[in-house]
Every structure is written in C-alpha cells, then in structure tokens.
Amino acid sequence: MPDYQTMYRRLFNAQSDAIALLQQAQRDTEEMYMSAPEPDIRVLKPKEPEDSPSDE
Numbered sequence: 001m002p003d004y005q006t007m008y009r010r011l012f013n014a015q016s017d018a019i020a021l022l023q024q025a026q027r028d029t030e031e032m033y034m035s036a037p038e039p040d041i042r043v044l045k046p047k048e049p050e051d052s053p054s055d056e
Helices: 004-033
Strands: none
Touching: none
16 A cells, blocks of 8 residues: 555655745846846937928
C-alpha cells in the first residue's frame, strides 16, 4: 500500500519550494524595475502642414 503521508509531504514541500522560488523571482524583478532609471519619454508634436501652392 502506498505511503500517502510521505507522498503528501513530498508534494507539499515541492509546492512550497516552487511558490517561494516564484515569490523571490517576483521580488527580484520588482526591485530591478524600481531601481531602473526613468525612461526618457518625449511627446512629439506633429509637423505643421506646409502651404503648398494651389492648383487653381
């Protein structure tokens, strides 16, 4: 008969390790984002239309 208690503990520990690993990765990447320099964002104005000679 399978040892369900051992099976459960192994699965529980592996899940706990995986969750901890993902949480640490999230903290690391959030810190990378927060410590990154501000991006140089510029708003570009559209070019004014040039007055072309009319073909009247």
